[in-house]
Amino acid sequence: MLFNNTYREEIIEAVFEKTNFCFVVVNEQGLITYLNKNYCDFIEVQLKDVLGKHVADVIENTRMHIVAQTGKEEIADLQYIKGNHMIANRIPLFAHGKLVGAVGTVLYKDTEEWKKMNSHIKDLLMEIENYQKKLSNPRGASYSLQDVVGSSVQINEIKEKIKKVSSGDASILLEGGSGTGKELFAHSIHNLSERSAKPFIKVNCAAIPMELLESELFGYEGGAFTGAKKEGKLGKFQLADGGTLFLDEIGDMPINAQVKILRALQEGEIEVIGTERTQKIDVRIISATNQSIEKLIKENRFREDLYYRINVISIKIPSLKERVEDIRVTAKFLLDKITQGTGKRVISFSDSVMQFFMHYDWPGNVRELENVIESAVHLTNTEIIELKDLPDHMQQSLYITEEGMGLKEIMANAEKQAITGAISQSNGDKISAAGLLGISKSSFYEKAKKYDL
Numbered sequence: 001m002l003f004n005n006t007y008r009e010e011i012i013e014a015v016f017e018k019t020n021f022c023f024v025v026v027n028e029q030g031l032i033t034y035l036n037k038n039y040c041d042f043i044e045v046q047l048k049d050v051l052g053k054h055v056a057d058v059i060e061n062t063r064m065h066i067v068a069q070t071g072k073e074e075i076a077d078l079q080y081i082k083g084n085h086m087i088a089n090r091i092p093l094f095a096h097g098k099l100v101g102a103v104g105t106v107l108y109k110d111t112e113e114w115k116k117m118n119s120h121i122k123d124l125l126m127e128i129e130n131y132q133k134k135l136s137n138p139r140g141a142s143y144s145l146q147d148v149v150g151s152s153v154q155i156n157e158i159k160e161k162i163k164k165v166s167s168g169d170a171s172i173l174l175e176g177g178s179g180t181g182k183e184l185f186a187h188s189i190h191n192l193s194e195r196s197a198k199p200f201i202k203v204n205c206a207a208i209p210m211e212l213l214e215s216e217l218f219g220y221e222g223g224a225f226t227g228a229k230k231e232g233k234l235g236k237f238q239l240a241d242g243g244t245l246f247l248d249e250i251g252d253m254p255i256n257a258q259v260k261i262l263r264a265l266q267e268g269e270i271e272v273i274g275t276e277r278t279q280k281i282d283v284r285i286i287s288a289t290n291q292s293i294e295k296l297i298k299e300n301r302f303r304e305d306l307y308y309r310i311n312v313i314s315i316k317i318p319s320l321k322e323r324v325e326d327i328r329v330t331a332k333f334l335l336d337k338i339t340q341g342t343g344k345r346v347i348s349f350s351d352s353v354m355q356f357f358m359h360y361d362w363p364g365n366v367r368e369l370e371n372v373i374e375s376a377v378h379l380t381n382t383e384i385i386e387l388k389d390l391p392d393h394m395q396q397s398l399y400i401t402e403e404g405m406g407l408k409e410i411m412a413n414a415e416k417q418a419i420t421g422a423i424s425q426s427n428g429d430k431i432s433a434a435g436l437l438g439i440s441k442s443s444f445y446e447k448a449k450k451y452d453l
C-alpha cells in the first residue's frame with residue numbers, strides 16, 4: 001500500500017480531479033467507465049453523455065480499447081487530439097490476475113504553454129526534415145524515379161523513357177496538366193544523369209516579375225541598375241553551371257527573355273547584365289509546361305526556334321484521370337506520407353471514398369489528390385477516411401460518381417450526408433436539424449444513431 005488508507009479517497013480525488021492531467025478509464029470492451037473533468041472539458045463532452053460509450057467514438061485516435069484487449073502498456077505515445085500532438089500513456093488494468101480494462105492519461109492538455117511547446121515541436125520536426133533532405137541531396141533535386149508512384153502502362157513507359165534519355169545533354173520538355181508530377185520527373189532525370197552531383201536549379205518563369213526575370217536568369221554586376229545589390233548577383237544559369245536548369249512554366253517566359261535563353265543555348269554563353277562580357281556556361285535544360293507551346297507559337301507568344309531547342313526530347317505526362325489504375329496506390333502512398341508528417345493515425349479509406357476517387361475528374365491531378373487527403377486526415381475522427389471527411393466542394397460530385405455501388409448504399413450515403421449537413425447548419429442543435437430535414441425528432445435520433453453521428 002503506497003499511502004495511508006485514511007486519505008485514500010482524498011488522494012484519488014486530488015490526483016484525478018485537481019491536477020492538470022486528463023484521465024480516462026475503460027473496461028475490457030473499451031467502454032468508458034470514467035472520464036475526469038479535465039478530459040471532458042478538453043474534448044467538450046459531458047460525462048453523463050459518454051459513460052458506457054465506446055472510447056473510439058469519444059476520443060480521437062485513441063488506442064485505449066486496444067490496450068484493454070492486448071494488456072500491453074503504451075507509454076509516451078504521440079496522440080493527435082483536437083489539432084495538437086498530445087503525449088498519451090495507456091496502462092492495462094489487472095484485477096486478480098485478470099485483464100479488466102485500461103487507464104489512460106494525456107499528459108498535456110490544450111494549455112497556452114503546451115500550444116507553444118507543440119508549435120515548437122512542429123517547427124523542429126520541419127527543420128529536421130529539411131536538413132535530412134539537404135543531406136540526402138545537397139544540390140536541390142530531392143526526388144528520384146523511386147518516388148514516382150504508379151504502375152500503369154503510361155507511367156511505366158515514361159520511366160523507361162527517362163532511363164534512356166537521362167544521360168546525355170539533350171534538352172527535355174515535360175508537358176502535362178498542373179500537378180501531374182512534372183517537377184518530380186525533372187528531379188528524377190537530373191538524379192539519373194551524369195550531372196547528379198552538380199546543382200539542380202529551378203526557375204518558375206510564371207512567378208518572377210517580367211522586369212526581374214532577366215537579372216534572375218543571367219545575374220548582374222554590382223551597380224548595374226537602380227536598386228541592384230552593390231556586390232552584384234549570380235543568375236540561375238551561373239548557379240546551375242555544370243548541372244541542370246529546370247525552367248518551370250516556360251510558356252510564361254516573356255519574348256525578350258526567350259531571345260537571350262536561345263542565345264545561351266546556341267552559343268553556350270550568357271551575357272551578365274551591366275557588362276559587355278560574355279561568360280561560358282554549361283547547363284542542361286529541362287522545361288515544363290501545362291500550356292500548349294504550339295498554340296503560343298501561333299499566337300506569337302513563343303519563339304518557334306526556341307521551341308525546337310528546348311523540345312529535343314518530349315515527354316507527355318498523363319493526367320491522373322487517364323491512369324485510374326494508379327489512383328488506389330497513389331492515394332495510399334500519399335496517406336502514409338501525410339500521416340508521417342502529422343503524427344495522426346489514419347490508416348485507410350472507406351470503400352465508397354475509394355470508389356469516389358476512381359470516378360472523380362481530378363483537374364488538379366496528383367497535387368489535388370494530395371491536398372484532398374491532407375484535409376481529410378485533419379478532419380476525420382477515425383482511422384478510416386469516410387466520404388463525410390472530404391472537402392465540401394467535392395460533396396456535390398458524390399452523387400454522380402457513385403456508380404458501382406448498390407442503390408441501398410448510395411441512398412444510405414445520401415441520407416448520412418443530408419443528416420451531417422443539417423447538423424452542421426444548425427450548429428449541432430439536433431432538434432432544429434430534424435426540423436430542417438422535415439422529419440420527427442425520434443426518427444432523426446434513430447437515423448443519427450444508425451450513422452454514428
Ligand SMILES: Nc1ncnc2c1ncn2[C@@H]1O[C@H](COP(=O)(O)OP(=O)(O)OP(=O)(O)O)[C@@H](O)[C@H]1O
Nearest residue numbers: 147148149150177178179180181182183184366367
Ligand atoms: N507519380 C507520382 N507519384 C508520387 N507523387 C507524385 C506523382 N506525381 C506527382 N506527385 C506529387 O504531387 C505533387 C505535385 O507534383 P509536381 O509539383 O511535380 O507537379 P507539376 O506537374 O510540376 O505541377 P505544376 O504544373 O502545378 O507545377 C508533388 O507533391 C509530387 O511529389
